[in-house]
Amino acid sequence: MIGGSTDRQNTARRLMTKMVNTLTAKMEIGSPMASLYLLGNPDHYTSHKFILFYWKNYVREARSAWIDTENNTTESFNTEYKDAPDKVVLQKYDGTYIGISSVYDYIYRPTAYERMSLYGWICKAKKEKRSKEEQQEFDVHYDKDELESNAEDDGTDTEGEDEINFLGGGDSIDDDIEDEVGHQDLDSEDELNDYQIMYDEHESHEFLPEHPQYCGLPRCDQGDREYYCSTMLALFKPWQCGKYLKLENESWDEAFVGYSFSARQLELMKNFNIKYKCNDAQDDYSAEMKKKDARENIFGSWEDIGGEVDTNCSLINEDIPIDIDEDMYMLGNPNSINNQKLHEMNRIENVVKNAGWLDSCIGNIDPVDTSFKPGEKQSGSQWNVLVQSLKKLFIATRSKNLPEAKAIKDKNSTSNDEVVVDDISYLNKIFKAEKEHEHQLINTIVHEFSLNDEQERAFRIVANHATMTKSEQLKMYLGGMGGTGKSQVIKALIAFFDRRNESHRIMILAPTGSAAALLNGSTCGCGPVLCMACMSPFCGL
Numbered sequence: 001m002i003g004g005s006t007d008r009q010n011t012a013r014r015l016m017t018k019m020v021n022t023l024t025a026k027m028e029i030g031s032p033m034a035s036l037y038l039l040g041n042p043d044h045y046t047s048h049k050f051i052l053f054y055w056k057n058y059v060r061e062a063r064s065a066w067i068d069t070e071n072n073t074t075e076s077f078n079t080e081y082k083d084a085p086d087k088v089v090l091q092k093y094d095g096t097y098i099g100i101s102s103v104y105d106y107i108y109r110p111t112a113y114e115r116m117s118l119y120g121w122i123c124k125a126k127k128e129k130r131s132k133e134e135q136q137e138f139d140v141h142y143d144k145d146e147l148e149s150n151a152e153d154d155g156t157d158t159e160g161e162d163e164i165n166f167l168g169g170g171d172s173i174d175d176d177i178e179d180e181v182g183h184q185d186l187d188s189e190d191e192l193n194d195y196q197i198m199y200d201e202h203e204s205h206e207f208l209p210e211h212p213q214y215c216g217l218p219r220c221d222q223g224d225r226e227y228y229c230s231t232m233l234a235l236f237k238p239w240q241c242g243k244y245l246k247l248e249n250e251s252w253d254e255a256f257v258g259y260s261f262s263a264r265q266l267e268l269m270k271n272f273n274i275k276y277k278c279n280d281a282q283d284d285y286s287a288e289m290k291k292k293d294a295r296e297n298i299f300g301s302w303e304d305i306g307g308e309v310d311t312n313c314s315l316i317n318e319d320i321p322i323d324i325d326e327d328m329y330m331l332g333n334p335n336s337i338n339n340q341k342l343h344e345m346n347r348i349e350n351v352v353k354n355a356g357w358l359d360s361c362i363g364n365i366d367p368v369d370t371s372f373k374p375g376e377k378q379s380g381s382q383w384n385v386l387v388q389s390l391k392k393l394f395i396a397t398r399s400k401n402l403p404e405a406k407a408i409k410d411k412n413s414t415s416n417d418e419v420v421v422d423d424i425s426y427l428n429k430i431f432k433a434e435k436e437h438e439h440q441l442i443n444t445i446v447h448e449f450s451l452n453d454e455q456e457r458a459f460r461i462v463a464n465h466a467t468m469t470k471s472e473q474l475k476m477y478l479g480g481m482g483g484t485g486k487s488q489v490i491k492a493l494i495a496f497f498d499r500r501n502e503s504h505r506i507m508i509l510a511p512t513g514s515a516a517a518l519l520n521g522s523t524c525g526c527g528p529v530l531c532m533a534c535m536s537p538f539c540g541l
Ligand SMILES: Nc1ncnc2c1ncn2[C@@H]1O[C@H](COP(=O)(O)OP(=O)(O)OP(=O)(O)O)[C@@H](O)[C@H]1O
Pocket: 449, 450, 451, 452, 455, 480, 481, 482, 483, 484, 485, 486, 487, 488, 489
């Protein structure tokens, strides 16, 4: 679909958007996160702010100044120059569309900044949209005729020209055009530090090329040396035109060697290469692993596979061809990576099989008969009614002999004038179940689960109550700090009801799936209705 016609691409895009929106709506936001958003605080903190910088456009612009005269241009430069034209943003100005590139923001910067390198400019530049009032004031201050006459003037370096060119060609761009270029003009040195010329991250995407290359700076020790030198010069030597960066008869390399970079700039250049050093180290490690025949080690070779290619695609320098031995990936080759992978997968499968993880279920669950056909034909709703009525019948039969049901029955038979004193003897420590074996069972479980005094008290209240034939519903809350043994009490109760063959009288509910899973219970969502139906003493929980 992605590679199809425009219609199909749009359909695919719409579908993806719908899916993302649907998933996002279902996403839960925790209360701390919600509070952060409401208070306008960030949801994360970083020590540095990074600005996306698409350097290739600038280097292309700088090198293009030499494209005609530079007879010894390398093939790679020619190809690159032709294949990757500058990306511009189209804006309507006085009925005419003009292309604006962020490169011009640097080239036509105010005279106050003419000694600022591209690197410094990118760190400080910020693009802001002018408010309507500011725009009106600006329009009044710089009238259009003056702008046009100055724009035609291709000569001297006047202050006026700087201001005009700095506008990127549009001082009165239509209001409805999204990326209006707003700048302040500066006169004094003092303003240099205060002046924030930073790209606003919310608008900068308008100016970015499709393939981010911010990490793919050329290498100092490999590849096209000329391209590397021109890139570093474009970054660190101030320029308005590529001609500023080197002399007519000079190569980029000579200009690079001859330029005195500051200590900070040299340090930055060194840092640019750290990523490549890491990649090299990773490749060396892969080579080492291969040598050691990692196939002998179950897990070792998993790390080894694909070591040649850095999976952080955006960080790979597209300029440098990745050296991949295709033979290594062919299945026919017994030493190929794919075969090694297959071999490891079989080994792991055997390990898992031998450990019994793939054995059939111990509980002997009957297999579902997929070929089953009902003996009588009924519509869906008729089946539904039948199932519901059978369910009711089943629940009624099961709860017929439960004490609560009996108690309710008995209670209903008493008249309104009668005072009934509820039996709450089960709360006493000296309570003894009517039947001796029930009393014994309670004692055994207290002992088996080594319940402490408080746990025992809680357990006995529920267990005693369960042995009574006439009693009100027990509503009880068992609280305590984390790890104080609440779950232990519940486990004891599960065992108690289990041994009385009354597992159906207890239902474990928890607010989250993981909490419920710890006690083999369910989440609260499915609770209330079933809880009432099973007449569990935990109904009130
Ligand atoms: N009487 C006991 N004898 C021995 N071990 C116990 C006893 N009561 C609790 N424990 C142990 O203490 C640990 C914490 O107990 P438990 O999980 O029941 O606490 P909890 O109050 O339910 O904790 P949380 O609120 O964090 O879920 C468990 O490992 C449990 O086995």
